[in-house]
Amino acid sequence: MSSPIPPDSKQRDAERSQKAILAAATLEFAEHGLAGARVDRIAERAGLNKRLIYYYFTDKDNLFTSVLEAVYSGIREAEEGLRLKDLEPIEAIRKLTDFTWRYYIEHPEFITLLNSENLHKGRHLSTSERVQKVNMTLIETLGDVLERGRVSGVLRGGIDPMQLYISIASLSYFYQSNAYTLSNIFGRELMSPRMQAQRSAHIVDVILGYCVKD
Amino acid sequence: MSSPIPPDSKQRDAERSQKAILAAATLEFAEHGLAGARVDRIAERAGLNKRLIYYYFTDKDNLFTSVLEAVYSGIREAEEGLRLKDLEPIEAIRKLTDFTWRYYIEHPEFITLLNSENLHKGRHLSTSERVQKVNMTLIETLGDVLERGRVSGVLRGGIDPMQLYISIASLSYFYQSNAYTLSNIFGRELMSPRMQAQRSAHIVDVILGYCVKD
Amino acid sequence: MSSPIPPDSKQRDAERSQKAILAAATLEFAEHGLAGARVDRIAERAGLNKRLIYYYFTDKDNLFTSVLEAVYSGIREAEEGLRLKDLEPIEAIRKLTDFTWRYYIEHPEFITLLNSENLHKGRHLSTSERVQKVNMTLIETLGDVLERGRVSGVLRGGIDPMQLYISIASLSYFYQSNAYTLSNIFGRELMSPRMQAQRSAHIVDVILGYCVKD
Amino acid sequence: MSSPIPPDSKQRDAERSQKAILAAATLEFAEHGLAGARVDRIAERAGLNKRLIYYYFTDKDNLFTSVLEAVYSGIREAEEGLRLKDLEPIEAIRKLTDFTWRYYIEHPEFITLLNSENLHKGRHLSTSERVQKVNMTLIETLGDVLERGRVSGVLRGGIDPMQLYISIASLSYFYQSNAYTLSNIFGRELMSPRMQAQRSAHIVDVILGYCVKD
């Protein structure tokens, strides 16, 4: 009955199972949204029994919250690696803009998950204090960069770092989030490599065109 | 028992019923997404029998497609009323930017409906030819404006009208679409009148900062 | 508003409409059975409004009864044209057997309609007195034939005409009614022209083999 | 609250549940046909939750297929127990004929289920390979019997065993399948014990009258 498994092996499995569920749920929620996601499919994708999902995550909504938290900490960690403080103001802004574009490209699930959460009026993360003030440090850093640029005369003054941050995100996010309908409307494949490069360059132009003092 | 019904308030009016269903469905899909929407609730909201929805719209997916088509033609008609051609280039761009912000504010359903459609990879409107080339006239008009501005020296050259249009949309759309999560992250109520005004002004600054030649 | 239609034209249309409904219903019931038949499809097939079906036939069950009655009178009339009395006994039996095979072939709806009625325990025609004693004249005729044959020595005695009639019907009906499952079991297409001819000949052999005195 | 359930009457027994569903479905489909059968009633008859039917059998059509397969293997097993090889040719044919009559009497569901399947053009079992070649061994055995009889001079030659088998089935099947309409037409209760005995004797007479050499 009892096979000779070392005691920590079970805990390993527990952790591994939770990660498998989380990974599967991330995909499922990203593909189908919260309402469209199926617990059965998550279990199948994770290669685990459905009951286990309830064992570890209580219910579907709570699992969705966990997925959101994981996704938030993912982008937070990535942003922390940017080290904008060590860069020249214009370079810092360019780097943040480029990073944002690429991060969304590499993490398409981020976009649909946030859209789902907003469809549900941010219900799942409003209680999660962990997320509050996440990017505040980034905003502070960006404020520093803007101030440095203003002082040295390369950037115009009066730029609100939060608004700028949101604008940088907007220009990448919207394009990728709405790629299907936009491609449809304009009759062009907006996610082709060529169009991606064009958009990416345009975004930097817009942001720097706004920030840089002429 | 017999209430005095005026002759024009026909109880049996196919067109009116269809419109009622469409209006109810627009709200329901906007609030809950395609998967989260409930046909029962749509019927209730329309004050009509559920069966009638299937009678006129075949099934839920087709109803969603009809809603999208109505919503697209709504913004198309509004854009047609802009008359950008008669305006000075800078004023034209400012007007389009302002219009975009306000249109999304006044039609919040537009945003969530488009998000739903994109979650479903644009499946519903890819077959709908009506939508193709919708905004193409607007893009052409915007190209005209940009060219006029370039010639008269007030706008910089080399601006792609489609990219510009997408950027104008981005800066408003993303902010409103993600207002809940952004408010959460930044700990501020981004949809307060004060913040709305601030955002709206920022967007014009960004767009004109990019377009206007110094 | 009122076009100059002769008064009897309307009655013509009434009769024509009823016939169209009956014909459409016959097909629909034959193809899908009573439960599987759709009133909508019958109306569509008849090219008439659904409401008219209820106007003329009250409801689905009653329509089914009407179809059965029409179908019964169809075979009754055909049988009346056989004139077995004028034939030599062996020829009479051969003719009835052949006729039965061919009638089912040419009226496949007859088989499935009867199957449906029997699935419903003959509920629809038990009240219909018109059908009672339909084939009784045929049985009497067949009894005559058998007696003539017995007296002249070509047929064996003691044959019950009703049992014989049922057997003649059985051998054709079952084969055609169960053609799909039988073809499946035996891995042969039982309704191919070749197999039909073979079956038809076999049936005559069986019936005459039983009746004819050696 | 806690009733004394014996250990072997497990409340959670997959196999037992499936059998209960199958048994209930057999009755329901036999009584009402495929279209007329109600999944609710099947669940009720099985004393199980409706959901479980879909859990084990995917959908109504697949459940119907499973029922047909079970019913086919039922008659196959019974036929295998006949041991016609060990009998004298005439006795073998008589036994098969008797068996067929009785099998249908004892398994009335067999008839209506096959009728339903044929109404649906054999769709459910055309894909089921298991049924193919079911009775082939029986046909071979019957061919043997006929050959033995021909050699020994008691049976006439040139009899196709498949046609004979179908005829044997026809004479019983049709009578029972159409008992309601036939009783109606002839004004006699064809399924009374007396009439049953008469029919059974008649069938043997017909089959042997055809096969036996005079």
Added chain:
DNA sequence: TATGAATGAGCTTTCATTCAT
């Protein structure tokens, strides 16, 4: 006579969730 509009009841099927082991 004829028809499009409308409906209540009920159908098959789905889904998140819990039970029993």
Added chain:
DNA sequence: CATGAATGAAAGCTCATTCAT
């Protein structure tokens, strides 16, 4: 830790039938 069995509630959809003209 892990799982297959089981379920209540509700979803999308269908159907025979009736209403209003």
